[in-house]
Amino acid sequence: MRPIYFPSQKLGLSGGTTMLCDPPVRSRRRAQNAVRFLVAILIAIFLDGGSAAAEVVGRSPRVLILHPYDEWLPASAIAGANARARLQEATAGKIDLFSEYLDQARFPERAHIDRMARSMADKYVDRRPDVVIALGESATRFIVEHREAIAPDAKIVFGGFGRDSVSKLNLPVGVVGAFSEFDITKTLELASALQPDAENLFIIGGSAAFDRTWLANARRDLADAAKDYETTYLEGLAIDEFAERASRFPADSIVLFLTILADGTGRNFLSKDALAIVAAKASAPIYGPYDTYIGQGVVGGNSVTFESLGNAVAGLALDALAGKPITDIEVPQTFFADARQLKRWDLSESALPAGTALSFKQPDIWQQYRRLVLGIIAVVALQAAVITGLLVERRRRFAAEGESRQRLLELVHMNQSATAGALSASIAHELNQPLGAIRSNAEAAEAILNGKNPDLNLIQQILADIRDDDQRAGDIILRLRGMLKKRGEVDWQEFDLNEVVDSAINILHAEAAKKQVAVSAQQSGRRLPVRADKVHLQQVILNLATNAMDAMVEAATADRKLVLHTTLHGDTKVEMSISDTGRGIPKDRLNSIFDAFYTTKPTGTGLGLSIARSIVETYGGKIWADNRAGGGAVFRFVLPLAQAA
Known part of the structure; x- marks a missing residue:
């Protein structure tokens, strides 16, 4: 019995403490102390009756x-x-x-x-x-x-x-x-489920006393179940003889390996080592009643696991040390199997009893790499979402770009119409010249024909002049129609930039003459092919040139010069510059003159230079402006050569 200690001060048994009280108080305290002492004794008796002899006090158990x-x-x-x-x-x-x-x-x-x-x-x-x-x-x-x-x-x-x-x-x-009930019939039950067509049953046991006990129990426990098979007990053999017999088992056999702690020659073994020797030569599946046989060649079996056995006896020992009452317990049994042996003998895993502990099962990709697979799926899903978003955004961007191009085409057309309107007086004046010449020539021809001896050679010359003036008028009208024609899409062409410059100069000729501006062209001696819409580039040149002529209104008539210059820019680009002798551009406005709606003209819209920049950038180019050293401004733009583009 564990001793129970009662400190006297706590129970009020100290004489020094009680002497300080009045007699009635001392009597009351004595009664209380007596009750407490009686309770303590009863508790001690009660604990002693329920304690184990193994209860330990004052040292480690x-x-x-x-x-x-x-x-x-x-x-x-x-x-x-x-x-x-x-x-x-x-x-x-x-x-x-x-x-x-x-x-x-x-x-x-x-x-x-x-x-x-x-x-x-x-x-x-x-x-x-x-x-x-x-x-x-x-x-x-x-x-x-x-x-x-x-x-x-x-x-x-x-x-x-x-x-x-x-x-x-x-x-x-x-x-x-x-x-721990090691029920060999349960192991045979597992084997029968995996091999329902088996006809032979072999039971293997050694020669040690423990082996013979196992064999005797198997004969007793399997007496009824063994009637369904051609049953053979192999015992008392040397280990090599066990292995040799195992190599000749029929394919439709169930083999139960019990224990071999000693073979027929007296040689001692660990049962799992003996099992490994026999299983290596066996021609039929082997089963056993111990989970320690897993990994040594058995397909499976039924057993109390030795881990659970150790935990169970430890639990009883702890209760005994704590003084608790202990009684017999049952350690649960479990089915076990080796996935590698199932595969070796082509036995179905689905035939295993429910709850079977399956060892050495190769995990599938999902089991082995679950986190990685989930990560990959998440990444792929995220990528798919990003790609989908990018495709949607790409489609929206294409739609926006298409709409932007359409708006640009509309703006270019409006700008062309505005330019044509601004140049209409000059164009009308220019058109009147060939028309007036035609009329004068026609009247002259009529007068000659009314004479007595008409000069046919002179009439022929007059008709040639009429034809030339008509061609000239037609060209003016054709250029005007080109400016006013509305496009629904970009007309991509490959052409020489010098041709566009010549066409623009012809359109500007009348306006330049009206404003007394000397227009000249300095063109490259070689062809400068670009790929764009010809009318669009012509509009850029017209916008820049008309702005330049407007900037020279205040200059002296003799100093009004407009120069259009084309040249090769490096090996992959062409450059065009339009310079004037006007008042130039304030330095603080050089970076803003291409912004939409920015203008210095009282009647300007501020769109001409902005549209010019949009057109040049649409065709892969760049445009900028500077002031000339001798006065005036110069506008430049570069475009890629058609071969480079």
């Missing part, structure tokens, strides 16, 4: 884990490791853990068992365990027989075998376990 075989046996090693881990975690490391390996597979003799008992009794004489965890039937039998010598006051917790084995051990009261 001690737990001894007994393994039936050596440290390499996977079953007890895994169970023991999980038990230790849970005990360490639950006590925050404040626990003393001991492990002993009885090695009874290799040393089953009674003399060895007695020597082990005496050795442990001496070893733990000063550190008696509070709880002993026995893993397996032989370890449980050992500690029960030698409990008084090794751990007389310890609680015993066992695990790793079933209720049938417990009944044979005749365990004393208070020995509690985690029952």
Whole structure:
């Protein structure tokens, strides 16, 4: 029983404290103290009745884990490791853990068992365990027989075998376990589900005592199920003979591998190592009752996992150390399978019982790279959204560009009409000249014909003059029609820029004569091909030239000079400049003269230069203005050569 300490000051039993009170008070306090003392005694009795002998006070608890075989046996090693881990975690490391390996597979003799008992009794004489965890039937039998010598006051917790084995051990009261039922019929159930057409059943077991126990249990438990198969038990063989027989199993066979801790020659094995030797040569699928066989060649089976066994016995040990009542528990069983072996034997994964733990399953792309796939999908979706947005924006931009071009064409047409209106007086004057000449020549011819001896040669000359004047008038009208013609789209052409300059000079001729401006052209000696709308470039030249002539109104008549100059600009562009001898452009306005609605004329619209810039930029060019050193301004624009464009 854990001692219960009651500090006297807290219970009011100190004489020094009570002497300071009046007699009535002292009597009342004595009664209260008596009640408290009685309650404390009752609590102590109650706790003593429910406490375990293994309850520890004043030191770390001690737990001894007994393994039936050596440290390499996977079953007890895994169970023991999980038990230790849970005990360490639950006590925050404040626990003393001991492990002993009885090695009874290799040393089953009674003399060895007695020597082990005496050795442990001496070893733990000063550190008696509070709880002993026995893993397996032989370890449980050992500690029960030698409990008084090794751990007389310890609680015993066992695990790793079933209720049938417990009944044979005749365990004393208070020995509690985690029952592990290794039901071989469940393993056969799994095999039958995977191989419904199997006709042969082979059961393999070794020659050690534990192996023979397994074989005896299998004969008993499989008596009914084995009737559905041609059943053969393979036992007492050398390991090589097991492997050789396994290589000759019919394809429609189910093979149950129990344990081989020793073969027929007395050679000792870990069962999983023996299984690996046999499975490597087997010609039919192999199943087994331990999950430690996974990875050694078995397809699957049914078992209590040794991890869950270790956790279960550790839980019982913790309850015992805490003084809690403990009772026997069942460790749950589970089906298990190896995905690689299913694939090797072409067995369907869908035939596995529900809840089967499947090992070594190759994850699909979604399982293995889920985050990456989601990331890629997100990126692709984002890219698709961006591309869709860009396509929509591109379509809108094309529509806007088309509309802008249409507005530009309309503005150009309006500008052409305005230019034609501004030049109408000059054009009319220019047109009157050939028309007047035609009339005069016609009257002269009529007068000659009315004479007695008409001079036919003179009449022929007059008719030639009439034809030339008519051609001249027709050209004037044709140029005017070109200016006034409205276009619904750009008329792309390849032409010589010099031709457009000549055409513009012809249109400006009358206006220049009216304003007494001397117009001259300095053209490149070579052809300057560009690709654009010829009428549009003609309009640019007309806009710049008419502005230049307007800027020279205040200049002396002799100084009014307009020069149109074309040249090659580098290897890929052509340049045209239009210079005048006017008043020039204020420096602070050089950067704003091409802005829409900017004008210095009282009656100007401010669109001429803006339209000129839009036209030049539409055809891949650039336009700018400077002041000439000798006075006046010069407007320049460059366009790409047709070959470069």
